[in-house]
Amino acid sequence: MYRHLLVPIDNTDLSTVTTGQAVEFARSLGARITFFHAQAGDASSLQGKAESRARELLTKAESAARAQGIPCSAVTAVSDAPYSAIVSTARDKACDLIFMASHGRRSAIDVMPGAQTLQVLAGTEIPVLVTTSAGSPAAAQAIGILQDEHRSLAAVLHAWLFMLASAQTQGSAADAAWMKAMLHYIKAFPLTLHHPKEQKYLFDKLRERTSALNAELDELERQHERDERLIADLASLVDQYAAGSAAVGDVEAAVSAYAKFTWEHMGREEGVILPAAQRYLTEEDWREIDSAFAENKDPHFDADTDVEFLRLYARIVDLAASSKQ
Template sequence: MYRHLLVPIDGTDLATETVSNAVEFARTLGARITFFHAQPNHAAAFGGEAEIVRLTSPADFAYAYQGRARELLAKAESAARALGVPCDSSTAVSDSPYRAIIAAAQDAGCDLIYMASHGRRSSIGMMLGSQTLKVLVNAGMPVLVAATSSPPATSQAIGIIRDEHRSLAAVLHAWLHLLESDGSPAEGSRDELMRAMVHYIKAFPVALHHPKEEDYLFRKLRERTSQCNAELDELERQHERDLQLVDELAKAVDRHAAGEVDLATVKEAVSRYALFIWEHMGREEGVILPAAQRYLTPADWDEINAAFSENSDPRFGRDTDAEFKRLFSRIVNLAPSPAKQ
C-alpha cells in the first residue's frame, strides 16, 4: 500500500478541499505527505504583470509572488498535524508545473501523487486539466486524481472555516518553533515578530472569525435544532475565554520585551493557548460542522458562505482580507520553518 504521498497544491479555492481529502486519505493508509507548490518563474517574465506589480506595489508583490507559497504550505501542514499525519513540504520555481511535480515526487521518494484537476471532463469521464493530464502521462508512478469541481455553498463555507482554522494553527506552530529554535532571531526581532503574532490573533480569529461563527453558523444551527445548544453554549464561552488568554499572551510578550520575565514564561503561555485553541477547533470541526451539514438548508449555507467569503458583516471593512493575508504571510515567512515530522 502507498506510504508516501506527494500532494501538489495551488492558490485556488479547491486547494483547501484537496488538502482535506488528501490528509484523510493518508490517515486511513497510515502514510505521510509531502506537500508541494510550484511557483511561476516571474523573473523570466521581466516587463510582464509580475514586474509591473513589483514596481507599483511592492507589498502586493511580496505577498502574491513571494510569500504566498509559504502560506499555502504552512496551512497544509497544519491540516496534516491536526489529524496526526506526518508531513513535509517543498516548493520550486518552474514554468512547467507538471515537470516540477514529477521531480518533487521523485526527489522525496513518494510512491503516489495525489492531485486535483481543475479542467474539463475528458472522453474517459475524468476531470483532467492540462497539467494533470501531463502528470498522468509522464509520472512513471501511480497518480490519484481527486474529483473536486465547482463545490456547492456547503463545501465552500466549510472549506473557508477550515482554512481560517489552519491559518491560526500555522501561526501558533510558527510561534512555538520560534521559541524552540536554536537559530531564533535576536531578542528585539523576536519580540517584534511575537507582537505581530498577537496582533494577528486578536484581530483575525478573536475579532473577525469568532463573531462570524456566532452570528451566522451558530445562529443558523440554533434555529434548525436544539440538539447542539449545549455544545454551542460551551463554544461561545470558549470564545470569551479566548479573549482572556490572548490578553495574557500580549502581557507576557510585553513583559518579556521589558525584561521582566524570561522566554520560558512566554513559551508556557503560548503552549497553553495553543492546546486550548486546538481543542476548540477540533470540537467545531468534529461536532458542529457535521451537525450543520445534517440540519442546515441550502439557503442557510448560501448565507453562511457569503458571510465568510465576503466579510459581509458591516463591522469589517473591505480591506480586511488583504490586511490579514499580508500579516499572515509575513509571520510564516519570517518565523523559522517548523521541524519536519
C-alpha cells in the first residue's frame, strides 16, 4: 500500500479541499506526505509576494497534517512547467503516489482533468490519484474557506508550540509580546468571527435539514463556549509569565492542552459535520454559507489585510520554516 504521498498545492481554493482529502487519506493508510508548490520563475518585484504566499500555503498544509499526527514535509520549486516539477519532485523524494486535484471542468458525465493534471498523468510512471471536490461549486468554495480558517489557527498554534519548546531547550525567555499577538489573533478571528458564523450558518442550516446531528452539534457548540474560557485562562497565564510569576513550562503545558483540544474539535467538524453537510444541505444553503464566510477576510497575505496580522503571519511562517532546519 502507499506509504509516501506527494501532494501538489497551488493558490486556488481547491487546494485547501485537496489538502484535507490528502490528510484523511494518508491517515487511513498510515502514510506520510510531502507537500509541493511550484511557483513561476519571475524576477519582478512580485516574486517576494509569491514566495511569501507559497510559504504560507505550505505552512497551513503542514499544520493540517501535523494536527492529525501525520509525518510531513514541504518542498518548493521555481518552474514555468508545474507538471514537470511535480513529476521530478515525486521521483526525487521517492514518493509512491501523487495525490492531486483535477483542476478541470465538469462535463455531463464526469470531471475532466485540467491540462497540468493530464500532463502529470502522461509523464510519470508513479501512480496518480486524481481527486475532485464533491458537491456543487458553492459547497466546495464554502468548505475550502472553512478548512482554510482551520489551517490558519493550526499554523498559529504550531508556531507557538515551537517557540515555547525552543525557549525550554535553550533556557531562554519566550516572547510575551508575540504570545499576546497570537492571543489577539485567536480572539479576533476564530472566537469572534469563525465560531459564531459556523453556528449561525452551518450548524443552524443542518438543524433545519436533519435532526440526526443534533447531539454532535450541541457538543460542538459547548466546545465553542469552552474555547472562550480556555483562551481567557491562557491570556491570564501569559500575563503572569510576562510579570515573572509563571514559568515558560507552565505556558507550554497550557498551550499544548489547548492545541490538543483544538485539533480534536476541528477533526470532529471536518470528519463528521462537513461530510454530513454535503449530504443534507441545498445549493442555496451553500451559497449563503459561502457568502457569509467570504466576508471574514481571514488575516493572511491579502492586499487588504491588517498590517499587524501580516507581520504576525510573516513571523509565524518564518518560525515554521526554522522548525524544520
